Amino acid sequence: RKEVEQDPGPFNVPEGATVAFNCTYSNSASQSFFWYRQDCRKEPKLLMSVYSSGNEDGRFTAQLNRASQYISLLIRDSKLSDSATYLCVVSHAGNNRKLIWGLGTSLAVNP
Amino acid sequence: DGGITQSPKYLFRKEGQNVTLSCEQNLNHDAMYWYRQDPGQGLRLIYYSQIVNDFQKGDIAEGYSVSREKKESFPLTVTSAQKNPTAFYLCASSILGGGAVREQYFGPGTRLTVT
Numbered sequence: 067r068k069e070v071e072q073d074p075g076p077f078n079v080p081e082g083a084t085v086a087f088n089c090t091y092s093n094s095a096s097q098s099f100f101w102y103r104q105d106c107r108k109e110p111k112l113l114m115s116v117y118s119s120g121n122e123d124g125r126f127t128a129q130l131n132r133a134s135q136y137i138s139l140l141i142r143d144s145k146l147s148d149s150a151t152y153l154c155v156v157s158h159a160g161n162n163r164k165l166i167w168g169l170g171t172s173l174a175v176n177p
Numbered sequence: 178d179g180g181i182t183q184s185p186k187y188l189f190r191k192e193g194q195n196v197t198l199s200c201e202q203n204l205n206h207d208a209m210y211w212y213r214q215d216p217g218q219g220l221r222l223i224y225y226s227q228i229v230n231d232f233q234k235g236d237i238a239e240g241y242s243v244s245r246e247k248k249e250s251f252p253l254t255v256t257s258a259q260k261n262p263t264a265f266y267l268c269a270s271s272i273l274g275g276g277a278v279r280e281q282y283f284g285p286g287t288r289l290t291v292t
Binding site: 070097098100107108109110111112115153157158163164165166167168169170 | 208217218219220221222225227235265267273277278279280281282283284285286
């Protein structure tokens with residue numbers, strides 16, 4: 067089993083739609099969780115950290131479920147500019163200075 | 178403007194040559210990282226450094242070397258011993274806080290092609 071698993075997609079949604087991504091992680095000792103977005107042939111950019119209580123930033127909401135070992139990202143009112151690959155990132159359980167990167171979920175928002 | 182710079186953006190080399198990729202940050206971050214990304218694969222950690230003059234191997238350090246002589250700079254050398262050097266190389270930095278890893282911020286990357 068991979069340490070961090072994501073549905074690769076692609077998710078094709080119309081503008082204005084709500085879309086949700088899930089990510090599962092294998093090690094219950096992981097402590098830090100993040101969502102990044104990566105545009106084609108560009109560097110990853112931090113979208114948001116994920117906190118135990120859940121957190122929201124504008125149209126984006128992240129949730130953490132430690133019991134089931136998954137994190138989620140909800141995007142409301144999708145924009146064309148949200149088209150990207152979304153990377154789920156989890157801290158390494160054995161070495162808390164390292165991050166484990168998922169392969170990403172591809173999102174295409176269509177007009 | 179604070180940020181991370183990597184140069185060059187594209188780099189072409191012949192097999193058997195060593196090449197050094199530059200990474201500079203002015204964010205005053207203590208920690209710096211090097212990753213490579215290949216098509217269809219997640220980011221893989223090559224080396225990281227938490228303090229000047231100290232660095233640790235990541236998951237795929239073979240064929241690479243680094244130095245950390247200044248807090249701002251963390252160059253990566255891809256040696257001729259690296260069997261598959263063609264990849265997208267990403268440098269990142271972060272603060273060190275508490276016991277948990279913090280958010281990492283990336284430079285624009287260097288695309289290395291070795292033929």
